[in-house]
Amino acid sequence: MNRTHMLKAIIHNFSKHKSSFLIASLLLLLSSFFSVLTPYFIMKILDESIPFGEWSSLLGYIALAFIATFLNNLTKLLSDYVFSKLARTFVINIRSRCIAHLQQMNGEYYTHINSGDMLKTIFEDIENIQQTATYSFVNFAADILISVGMLFFLGWLQPELLMGLLLLQVFVFLGQKKFNRWVEAQSISLRSASGELYSLIQEVISNLMNFVVIGVNSLFREKYMKLEKTNAKQQIKTQLVFSLSNGFLQLSGMIITLFILGYGGYKVIEGSLTIGGLITFNVYSQRLIAPIMRASQFQTRLAGALASWQKIRDILEAPLNWGESDAMLNKCSSIRSIDFQNVTFQYDDKLVLSKVSMQFESKKIYAIVGESGSGKSTITYLMLKLWPIEKGNILVNGTSINRISTTDLRQQIAVVSQNTLLFNDTIYNNLALGSTTITEADVMEVLRIVELYEFVMQLPQQLQTEIGEQGIRISGGQRQRLSIARALLRPASVLILDEATSMLDPITEEKIMFNLNQHIQDKIVIVIAHRLRTVVSSHEIYLLHEGRLAERGNHESLLAGKKQYQAMFERTV
Numbered sequence: 001m002n003r004t005h006m007l008k009a010i011i012h013n014f015s016k017h018k019s020s021f022l023i024a025s026l027l028l029l030l031s032s033f034f035s036v037l038t039p040y041f042i043m044k045i046l047d048e049s050i051p052f053g054e055w056s057s058l059l060g061y062i063a064l065a066f067i068a069t070f071l072n073n074l075t076k077l078l079s080d081y082v083f084s085k086l087a088r089t090f091v092i093n094i095r096s097r098c099i100a101h102l103q104q105m106n107g108e109y110y111t112h113i114n115s116g117d118m119l120k121t122i123f124e125d126i127e128n129i130q131q132t133a134t135y136s137f138v139n140f141a142a143d144i145l146i147s148v149g150m151l152f153f154l155g156w157l158q159p160e161l162l163m164g165l166l167l168l169q170v171f172v173f174l175g176q177k178k179f180n181r182w183v184e185a186q187s188i189s190l191r192s193a194s195g196e197l198y199s200l201i202q203e204v205i206s207n208l209m210n211f212v213v214i215g216v217n218s219l220f221r222e223k224y225m226k227l228e229k230t231n232a233k234q235q236i237k238t239q240l241v242f243s244l245s246n247g248f249l250q251l252s253g254m255i256i257t258l259f260i261l262g263y264g265g266y267k268v269i270e271g272s273l274t275i276g277g278l279i280t281f282n283v284y285s286q287r288l289i290a291p292i293m294r295a296s297q298f299q300t301r302l303a304g305a306l307a308s309w310q311k312i313r314d315i316l317e318a319p320l321n322w323g324e325s326d327a328m329l330n331k332c333s334s335i336r337s338i339d340f341q342n343v344t345f346q347y348d349d350k351l352v353l354s355k356v357s358m359q360f361e362s363k364k365i366y367a368i369v370g371e372s373g374s375g376k377s378t379i380t381y382l383m384l385k386l387w388p389i390e391k392g393n394i395l396v397n398g399t400s401i402n403r404i405s406t407t408d409l410r411q412q413i414a415v416v417s418q419n420t421l422l423f424n425d426t427i428y429n430n431l432a433l434g435s436t437t438i439t440e441a442d443v444m445e446v447l448r449i450v451e452l453y454e455f456v457m458q459l460p461q462q463l464q465t466e467i468g469e470q471g472i473r474i475s476g477g478q479r480q481r482l483s484i485a486r487a488l489l490r491p492a493s494v495l496i497l498d499e500a501t502s503m504l505d506p507i508t509e510e511k512i513m514f515n516l517n518q519h520i521q522d523k524i525v526i527v528i529a530h531r532l533r534t535v536v537s538s539h540e541i542y543l544l545h546e547g548r549l550a551e552r553g554n555h556e557s558l559l560a561g562k563k564q565y566q567a568m569f570e571r572t573v
C-alpha cells in the first residue's frame with residue numbers, strides 16, 4: 001500500500017518532466033546495451049581472428065569494441081546529466097511542499113515536533129527518495145532487460161553451464177533476501193537513534209553561549225553521552241550487518257566464478273565450448289551477477305526509500321489546521337477587525353480562557369494586561385489559528401476565523417514575541433528578509449521608529465553589520481528593537497507586541513510607544529505587557545485575570561475605577 005502510494009507520488013512528481021525522464025531512461029538503456037557489446041567482440045577476436053591470423057577482422061573487432069565502449073560512456077554521461085537535473089527538481093519540489101505544509105500546522109503540532117528528526121527528513125530522506133526515484137528505478141529496468149538478453153546469449157553459448165549458474169544464483173538471491181530484511185530493520189533503528197542525537201546537538205549548537213552562561217553543560221553531557229552510546233551501538237550493528245551482507249555477496253560471487261571455470265573448463269576440454277566462449281561466458285556471467293545483485297539490493301534501497309517516504313508522508317499528510325486545506329477557505333488580504341465572542345479555550349485539560357469577549361479595530365492601539373499565566377499570549381495564538389477554540393467564536397472582518405485561510409491570516413498578523421528570532425546575517429538582511437520591494441529608505445524609517453537609527457549609523461558597516469547567530473553580537477534590547485522594526489516592515493495589518501519591549505529602559509520604551517502611535521496607519525496594534533507604563537496611551541486596555549476578562553477601558557477610566565488595574569499600576573510604576 002505504502003509502496004503503491006510512493007510510486008504514485010513519484011510518478012506524479014515526474015509527470016511534468018515526462019520527456020526529460022524518457023530521454024534519460026532511453027540514454028541509460030542504450031548505455032547498458034553498449035556496455036554488453038564489448039565482451040562479444042572480444043570473443044570474436046579470440047575465436048575467429050587470432051587463431052586464423054585474420055588481421056583485418058582483428059582490427060575491425062577492435063574498432064567495434066572501441067566504438068561500443070565510447071558510446072557506452074557518452075550515453076551514460078548524457079543520462080547522468082539529465083537525471084541529475086530531474087533529481088534537483090524533485091528535491092526542490094518535495095522540500096518546498098513540506099515547508100509550505102509545515103507553515104500551516106497548529107500549535108499542538110509545533111509544540112510536539114522533534115526538530116532534529118524533521119531536519120533529517122527534509123534533507124536526507126528527500127535525497128534518499130530522489131536517488132531511488134531517478135537512478136534506481138531506471139537502472140533496475142535496464143538491469144532486467146540486459147539480464148534477459150544475456151541469458152539468451154549464455155544459453156546459446158553453453159546451456160548446461162547456464163543451468164548450473166542459475167541454480168547457484170537462486171541460492172544467492174534467497175540468501176540476499178534474508179540479509180535485506182535484516183539491513184532494513186537495522187536501518188530503521190539507526191534512523192531513530194541518530195534522529196534523537198541530531199536533535200540534541202542541534203539544540204546545543206544553536207544555543208552554545210546560553211549553555212555556557214546558564215551552566216547546564218554537565219546536564220547536557222550526560223544526556224548527550226547516553227544518546228551517543230545508543231547511536232554508536234546502532235551504527236556498529238548496522239555496519240556489521242552491511243559487512244556481513246557484502247561478505248556473503250563476495251563469497252557467492254567467488255563460488256560462482258570457480259564453478260564456471262571448473263565446469264566450463266571441463267566443457268572446453270570435452271570440446272563443446274571454445275576458450276573464447278568460456279572467457280566470454282565468465283565475463284557475461286559476472287555482468288549477469290551484477291544486475292541480479294543490484295536487483296536484490298534494489299529491494300534494500302526500496303525498503304530504505306519506503307522508510308524515508310513514510311517520514312515525508314508524516315509531514316505532508318499531517319492533518320492541517322482544522323483539517324481543511326487553505327484552498328477551501330476564504331482569502332484575506334487585510335484585517336480590519338477581530339472580534340472575540342465569548343471565547344473559551346483550554347490546553348489539554350487546563351482551562352485558560354473563559355468566555356472572553358474583546359474587539360480590535362484598525363487604526364487603534366490595544367493593550368492586554370494581566371498577571372503571568374493569565375492567558376495573554378494565548379489570545380495571540382488563537383488569532384493565528386494555532387489552536388482551535390472550545391466555545392464561542394472569533395470573527396475576522398465579520399467572518400468566522402475557521403473559514404479564513406491560515407496562510408493569509410498568518411501573513412496579516414505580525415507578532416513580535418518575547419523570544420526574538422534573528423538570523424546570522426546583516427542588519428539589513430534581518431530586516432528585509434529577502435524582500436525585493438523593501439528599500440533602504442523604508443529600513444531607515446523603521447529604525448527611527450524603534451530608536452535604533454543612531455546606533456546603526458555609528459557602526460562601521462552600518463546596515464551591513466553582521467549580528468551573529470540569533471543576534472548574539474547585539475544587546476537584548478537591541479535585538480527586541482530589530483524584531484519590532486522587522487515586524488513594522490511586513491505588509492501585515494495587525495501588529496502584536498508580546499512583551500516585545502521588556503528589555504528596554506523605560507525612557508526608550510516610552511519613546512518607541514510614542515513613535516508607534518504616530519505610525520500605526522491602518523494597522524490594529526496590540527501590546528501585551530507587564531509594565532503598565534507601556535500601555536497608558538492605548539485606546540483600549542483589556543485586563544485578564546485567571547482567564548476571564550476582568551476589566552476593560554482606557555487608562556484613565558480604569559484608574560478611576562480603582563479596581564485591579566489601578567492596584568497593578570501602582571505596583572508596577
Ligand SMILES: Nc1ncnc2c1ncn2[C@@H]1O[C@H](COP(=O)(O)OP(=O)(O)OP(=O)(O)O)[C@@H](O)[C@H]1O
Nearest residue numbers: 111347348350352371372373374375376377378379
Ligand atoms: N502549549 C501549551 N500547552 C499547555 N499549556 C500551555 C501551553 N502554552 C501555555 N500554556 C499554559 O496556559 C496558561 C496561559 O499561558 P499564556 O502564555 O497565554 O500566559 P501569559 O499571560 O501570556 O503569561 P506570561 O505573561 O507569563 O507570558 C499558562 O498557565 C501556561 O502554562
